[in-house]
Every structure is written in structure tokens, then in C-alpha cells.
Amino acid sequence: MEPDILELERFLPYRLYRLADTVSREFSRIYKERHGLTRPEWRTLSGLGERGTMTATELGEQSAMHKTKVSRAVAELERRRWLTRTPDENDRRVEHLALTKTGLATYREMVPLAKAFEGELLARLSDEERVAIVRGVAALEGALERK
Amino acid sequence: MEPDILELERFLPYRLYRLADTVSREFSRIYKERHGLTRPEWRTLSGLGERGTMTATELGEQSAMHKTKVSRAVAELERRRWLTRTPDENDRRVEHLALTKTGLATYREMVPLAKAFEGELLARLSDEERVAIVRGVAALEGALERK
DNA sequence: TTTCGATGGTTACAAATGAAACCAGTTTGG
DNA sequence: CCAAACTGGTTTCATTTGTAACCATCGAAA
Numbered sequence: 001m002e003p004d005i006l007e008l009e010r011f012l013p014y015r016l017y018r019l020a021d022t023v024s025r026e027f028s029r030i031y032k033e034r035h036g037l038t039r040p041e042w043r044t045l046s047g048l049g050e051r052g053t054m055t056a057t058e059l060g061e062q063s064a065m066h067k068t069k070v071s072r073a074v075a076e077l078e079r080r081r082w083l084t085r086t087p088d089e090n091d092r093r094v095e096h097l098a099l100t101k102t103g104l105a106t107y108r109e110m111v112p113l114a115k116a117f118e119g120e121l122l123a124r125l126s127d128e129e130r131v132a133i134v135r136g137v138a139a140l141e142g143a144l145e146r147k
Numbered sequence: 148m149e150p151d152i153l154e155l156e157r158f159l160p161y162r163l164y165r166l167a168d169t170v171s172r173e174f175s176r177i178y179k180e181r182h183g184l185t186r187p188e189w190r191t192l193s194g195l196g197e198r199g200t201m202t203a204t205e206l207g208e209q210s211a212m213h214k215t216k217v218s219r220a221v222a223e224l225e226r227r228r229w230l231t232r233t234p235d236e237n238d239r240r241v242e243h244l245a246l247t248k249t250g251l252a253t254y255r256e257m258v259p260l261a262k263a264f265e266g267e268l269l270a271r272l273s274d275e276e277r278v279a280i281v282r283g284v285a286a287l288e289g290a291l292e293r294k
Numbered sequence: 295t296t297t298c299g300a301t302g303g304t305t306a307c308a309a310a311t312g313a314a315a316c317c318a319g320t321t322t323g324g
Numbered sequence: 325c326c327a328a329a330c331t332g333g334t335t336t337c338a339t340t341t342g343t344a345a346c347c348a349t350c351g352a353a354a
Contacts, residue, residue: 218334
């Protein structure tokens with residue numbers, strides 16, 4: 001364990017990134033192959049499916065996306081007629097976004113697939129390992145938030 | 148807990164990605180601000196600093212990068228004269244990469260910063276939480292490998 | 295009210311990325 | 325020996341991304 005050497009394999013930021021990248025890449029096949037969605041588009045669909053109605057800003061907060069990603073994802077889903085925008089009564093800068101029937105149908109089709117994916121991933125771990133990853137992730141999330 | 152709803156906040160692929168993204172973004176400030184490096188460039192520097200000499204293919208495996216990323220990162224570090232290529236004796240397709248004195252000096256400068264970053268992140272967790280994240284990440288890595 | 299700083303959201307531009315084609319050079323099988 | 329398949333690595337092209345500038349609109353303060 002040389003002090004002046006960094007072992008990438010043990011370096012947490014690297015391991016986290018590689019892990020997330022691998023998982024996300026595999027999962028993305030589900031929405032990419034089936035519907036040609038990008039990740040921001042999937043998150044938009046997912047966020048609106050879950051919450052019903054949100055503004056672009058709220059969507060960005062809920063799904064950790066930069067406003068430009070949100071803007072472009074929303075534009076594309078609108079083009080597909082999977083969502084609609086309704087202008088806010090009081091503030092004309094704001095639009096309320098909601099899924100259309102078609103968008104909602106797609107969302108409903110994806111949810112079980114997403115859950116199955118997560119389930120199969122976790123199924124490969126032991127009970128203690130499952131507890132560990134969930135606990136550890138939550139702890140890091142907390143640490144970063146209150147930073 | 149509606150069965151036909153996916154809660155993004157609890158969905159492991161999303162949480163992992165967001166976590167890795169946040170951590171990686173913060174860490175990247177260290178090498179971006181100091182030396183204007185991209186992530187692939189940083190990983191190349193780090194990989195060669197750790198191992199001494201590698202081919203581009205080995206580097207890609209060690210640091211989980213697509214070959215095009217490796218190619219471009221190597222080209223840039225070579226341009227800065229932080230690494231050199233030595234043609235292989237037996238196989239003329241292969242080049243052995245190694246850091247120059249300057250490259251190595253930069254690497255040595257970065258190592259303590261990287262370790263400090265990781266240390267400060269982990270320091271915000273309790274002992275059990277630290278164990279949990281390390282254990283959980285290792286478990287998921289294993290699960291994905293043997294898939 | 296007018297002005298000025300924030301805020302919601304879009305757009306323009308440059309840089310980073312991924313897929314696939316590509317160019318050696320190398321190995322294998324006939 | 326030679327063609328075909330393969331491998332290490334680079335390049336091209338289209339897509340995605342991030343930053344910053346931008347265009348409304350809004351709210352607060354003068």
C-alpha cells in the first residue's frame with residue numbers, strides 16, 4: 001500500500017462511477033431499445049408518471065437534471081405527443097407538464113420492467129449485502145446533501 | 148407504495164447514478180481546475196502513475212474506458228508531453244505507454260489530493276456506514292462481473 | 295410607475311461521447 | 325504460402341452534453 005500511489009480499483013469515486021455507469025448502461029437498454037428514449041427523456045417520463053404534473057424546474061429538481069436537459073427532453077416528448085404543456089394562470093413564464101394518455105401508457109408499460117430490472121440486480125446479492133448497499137448509498141446521499 | 152408507480156427516489160439505478168455523478172463532479176474540480184484535465188485524461192494519468200507502463204488496451208480495461216476515449220486521452224497527454232509511447236518489439240500494432248518526468252510529477256501532486264477528497268467524504272459517515280458502502284459496492288461489483 | 299435584480303425556460307456554440315468505419319499489422323486454417 | 329478473420333489503435337460523423345448568453349416575465353424597492 002504505497003502512500004504515493006492511488007489504487008484506482010479501491011478509489012471510491014471511481015468505483016461508484018463505474019458501477020453506476022454499468023448499471024445505468026444495462027438499464028438504458030430497456031428504454032432505448034423499446035422506445036428510443038435517452039436518459040433525460042426516460043427520467044422525464046418517469047418523473048411525470050410518478051408525480052402527475054410538474055413544472056420544468058420541479059422536474060429538474062426531482063430527477064437531478066440540468067435545466068437544458070429538461071428543456072430538450074420535454075421538447076422531444078412533446079413532439080411525440082407523450083406530454084402536454086399548460087400555461088400557468090398567474091405566472092406566464094411557467095408551464096405545467098403532464099403526460100398524455102399515450103405517454104402514460106408507455107410509462108405504465110415501463111414500470112414493471114424497471115422494477116424487474118432492479119429486482120434481478122438485487123436478487124444476486126445476499127440479504128446482508130442488500131442491506132449494506134441501501135444503507136451505504138443512503139448514508140452517502142445524506143453526507144452530500146448536508147455538505 | 149402503488150404497484151404501478153416507480154419511485155425514482157428509491158430506484159437504485161437512479162440513486163447510484165446521481166450519487167456517482169455528484170461525487171465525480173465534485174472530484175473533477177480538483178483535476179479540472181488545476182490542470183484542465185478531462186475525466187479520461189485524469190484516469191489515464193492515474194492508471195499509468197499506478198502501474199508504470201501499459202498499452203492502450205490494458206489502460207482501457209484497467210480504468211473502464213472505451214478505446215476511443217483512451218485514444219484521445221493518450222493523444223492529449225502526449226501533446227502535453229506528460230507521456231510517451233514506445234513501440235512494441237514484437238507486435239508493431241502495440242505501443243507501451245509511460246509517464247514522463249513531468250507527467251509523473253503531476254501524478255504525484257494529485258495523489259494526496261485524491262486521497263484527501265475520498266477521506267473527507269468518508270469522514271462524514273459513521274463507522275458502520277463506511278463499512279456498509281464499501282461492502283455494498285463490492286457486492287454489486289461482484290454481481291455485475293459474474294453476470 | 296419605473297427600474298433592476300431574480301427566475302422560468304430556450305437557444306447557440308463548443309466540447310465530449312459512442313458507434314461504426316477504418317488502417318495497419320498479426321494469426322489461423324487450408 | 326495465402327486468404328480470411330482478428331486485434332490494437334485511430335478517425336469520422338452524428339448525437340449528447342455543459343456553459344453561457346439570451347428572452348420573456350415577475351417581484352421588490354425607489
